[in-house]
Amino acid sequence: MTKEENEKRLAYLKGIVSRLPDKPGSYQFYDHEHTIIYVGKAKNLKSRVSSYFYAEIDRFKTKVLVSKIFDISYTVVNTEEDALLLENALIKKHNPRYNVLLKDGKTYPSICITKEFFPRIFKTRNINKKIGTFYGPYSHVTSMNNILGIIKELYHPRTCRQPITKEGIEAGKYQVCLDYHIKKCMGPCVGKQSYNDYQKNILQAREILKGNTRQVLNDLKEEMLRLSEELRFEEAEEVKKKYIALDQFASRSQVVSHTINNVDVFSITSDEKMAFINFIHVSNGSINQSFTIEYKKKLEETDDELLQLGIIELRQRFKSDAKEIIVPQEVDVELENVTFTIPQRGDKKTLLDLSIMNGKQYKLDRLKQAEKLNPEQKQTRLMKELQDKLHLPKLPYHIECFDNSNISGSDAVASCVVFKKMKPSKKDYKRFNIKTVKGPDDYASMKEVVSRRYNRLVDEEQPLPDLIIADGGKGQMEVIREVIQDELNLDIPIAGLAKDDRHRTNELLYGFPPMKVALKVESELFHVLTQIQDEVHRFAITFHREKRSKHALHSELDDIKGIGKKTKDALLQALKSVKRIREADLETLSGLIGKAKAKIIFEYFHQEE
Incomplete structure (x- = not known):
């Protein structure tokens, strides 16, 4: 579309807007093929539709919608409630591209x-x-x-x-x-x-x-008494059995308060893409209906807009005529003979909290269901959550974590584990023997290992991690920072996992100076981070044990050049110890392993002679 054509389009639309009435109603936007792409409702049609063309629009998606509009139609109604009802009906009929999408997920029974x-x-x-x-x-x-x-x-x-x-x-x-x-x-x-x-x-x-179980119970009780008075005891006994069974069933339902009758409760739980609206109906003090619907957002709709739409949809679906609606926030809508209540305490607040809990649980269930079908979705969600928590420039797809292991400085080793997409990438794990540090100095060992690791990656032009995690607190983080930023001049984010007095991981640190990141220890993300920490610790300990085992099994025969494992095993099996091998004469040794190898061993043990 040329600039002249666009100006002509906008002039035509503004002409329609200037003629709109100052009355409640529903408006429809059409694209160039005269297909409805958006349906809205308004208390004042002229004021609402004008905002699309005369006010400064901040939302990108709304700007895209306005660029697609080629025609406008509208329907005037008497009340705002009628406008809501009409909007809901038109959305369900035409399913416009830019309206929220009602997703039932499946047909419920x-x-x-x-x-x-x-x-x-x-x-x-x-x-x-x-x-x-x-x-x-x-x-x-x-x-x-x-x-x-x-x-x-x-x-x-x-x-x-x-x-x-x-x-x-x-x-x-x-x-x-x-x-x-x-x-x-x-x-x-x-x-x-x-x-x-x-x-x-x-x-x-x-x-x-x-x-209405209470009404049925009253009817059964009256019938039971009437039959007893008429001396029809067998029939009265049958009614009594019904009464007891229904009373036991009713007692299992959630009774809120016998003073609350015919009330609707609505709550909304939303994120960037979806909104979940829970509906609870209370009759005679008992909850007899609970249902949650979900909307897929299209134009960054507010919770208030979606809650209005959900209230109309669910009251229509369940044919509710309740005169009181409990909501968590102010709702900019008026329904005839209906009172909106935002409770702060008491039984009504309990109902609202229950509705919010149901909405959150439904959202969690849908998320688990989606992640079960697509495991990568869960990994992406966790990476996005970690990115948001640490304000990282990009998703932490590639994470590396370091740990040291030694006993009083002996057999000092270190390990590096690599996680990609929040899963271990074992083929990329690295082990390090500490070469330059003498004694038990964890900070110096960490500095040596980190320097060796990233100098090599830079020299070989291999991909660098998106995040480095230190298995420790501020000290370990500072050592890594000195190598990464001061020596190598690399821009890699660094985090730390600190432990409490009982050696249990209890906080995530980030930044310099390191600050505690608000993250619940029972959250799924924290469990993944502790899994990374446990894995690097396990890998370091395993390497350290292997190295210690080799030293424990080392014998003086291992230092003799030209003598292999088979020869050593044969001698130890025959003579039982290195001491007896040292004391054996050349003839004895020759009889066991041959003259050539016997001569090497004999000369090794009798060099001074």
């Missing part, structure tokens, strides 16, 4: 009560409102199965699929099935259970699915 003469009750993922009434969806299948289980235990609804009619029953068309014989069905198909009794059970089942 619901419970259906059919519209048949004798209704059936079952779980399903296919919603067809022509066949019955649906309750749900249920994001937690276990809770759905528990509700379905108590309904079947109390009311024994039929499970057969044959189309039962009143005429068919009167004509004796049907026969009882196995469920009747094992007492899972009361036999309505053959008149063993009356139509009115069956419908009364279905009515109570509906109330349970709505969360």
Whole structure:
């Protein structure tokens, strides 16, 4: 598009904006093919849409959206609530490119009560409102199965699929099935259970699915007392069993407060790319519904904007008519006859905290599910988290960590482990024998090893690490800094892992002077860092033990040139010790290993003679 064409486009759009009314409504942006690319809502259409073309836009994604707009249409409504409803409907209908994407992840199951003469009750993922009434969806299948289980235990609804009619029953068309014989069905198909009794059970089942267990319990109690007064004790006993079973089931549900009734609770948990909105419905003091939806962000939408959209979507989905909505923050929206509450304490605050906890847990579950399918996603997330914590210039793809090992300065060694993408790269591990340091001087040993390591990498033009981690605190970090920055003039970030008095890693250090980095010791990233530390320590200790073992097994025979392992083993097996080999004559030695090698050994032990 040329500059002249763009100016013509903007002039046309600004002309539309100048004619917009100062009323609530929904607006739609179209691209050059007249496809809807964005749907929005506003309390004041003219003011809201003008902000796209006359105000300075800071967000890059919004600038991209404005560059794609070629036409604008709008719909005026009476209230802001109607604008929200219209926006939600248009987004679901057109799925515009620049609107947030509602991601259900999968079709959650619901419970259906059919519209048949004798209704059936079952779980399903296919919603067809022509066949019955649906309750749900249920994001937690276990809770759905528990509700379905108590309904079947109390009311024994039929499970057969044959189309039962009143005429068919009167004509004796049907026969009882196995469920009747094992007492899972009361036999309505053959008149063993009356139509009115069956419908009364279905009515109570509906109330349970709505969360009105207390009302059902009151009805059962009244019926039980009435039957007792009429001396119908066997029937009263059956009702009592139902009452006890339902009461035990209701006691397992989370009861908040009997004073809280018909209340919706919403909370939002978001990051740069996604937002998770949790919904909880409370009826008669008990939580009877909890559900979380997720939105994929497109234009850096604020939590307030997404929470508004989520409230409308979830109240529509669950057909909620609650007159009070509990939210964690101010919501710039007005719904008719609805009060928004931001609780600070008490039962309502407990509900809000529970909703926030559910949202965070859902986010964590989705993250684990994604990382299970794509393990590299987890590694990238951890690298990004470490980059953000340390403010690194790039992702720490390549990390190296150093450690020393010695006993009173003897057999001093050091090791370097390499992690790539937060995983050990064992083929790149390095071992070092300390050459220039005498005695137990960890700082001098570290300086020698780091200098040797990076001088070699520079000389061979090999890739340098994105981060160096010292297995120790400020002292070790300073030694590494002297080599990396002062001597080699390299720009490699340096961190340290310090231990507490019990020799347990308890903090991550970074910067000069080193500062403690805010990182929870139970976090996943901290566990990875301690894994790096444990690995370098293990590698150093293993090398040190190998070196000590070689010295322990060293004998004077190893110093004799021309004598190999087989000859040494043969002599030790025959004469048992180096002392006896030294005292043996030439003839004895020749008989064991031959004249030539016997002469070498004999002359070695009798040089002075």
